[in-house]
Amino acid sequence: MPICGPKLSLCGLIISVWGIIQLALMGLFYYIHSVALIEDLPLEEHYHTPAEFYAAADKAYLQNAHNCWIAALIYVVTLGFSAQQFYANSRGSSSN
Numbered sequence: 001m002p003i004c005g006p007k008l009s010l011c012g013l014i015i016s017v018w019g020i021i022q023l024a025l026m027g028l029f030y031y032i033h034s035v036a037l038i039e040d041l042p043l044e045e046h047y048h049t050p051a052e053f054y055a056a057a058d059k060a061y062l063q064n065a066h067n068c069w070i071a072a073l074i075y076v077v078t079l080g081f082s083a084q085q086f087y088a089n090s091r092g093s094s095s096n
Contacts, residue, residue, distance in 0.1 A: 006089040012082030019075035027068030033061050040064065 004012070011042040030037060047053040 002085055002088040004085050007084050009085035011051065012078060016075045016079035016082055020079065023068045023072035023075065027065045028079060030061050030065035030068060032057050035060070037061075037064070042062065052057055 002009075027039075038057070041057060041064065043053075044055055047056065059070060
């Protein structure tokens, strides 16, 4: 049973695929501690020792990587729903 139309389901497919690719790559770059993403980490201004800074940065990189991968999995669910809707709309229009 179609809930949304063919154009909206196609838009959902395209956005979901792009979201999966982008978030999976961002998660990978956070996981490998990309220096370009350090500004997006929730770090304090000052640390007493370099070891404290490195520990906090490692924890923040890993947390952001997990957040990106979780968001990518949510996009997988959206992709599945959009694909089902696109299929339901294409079957409904071909039987008329």
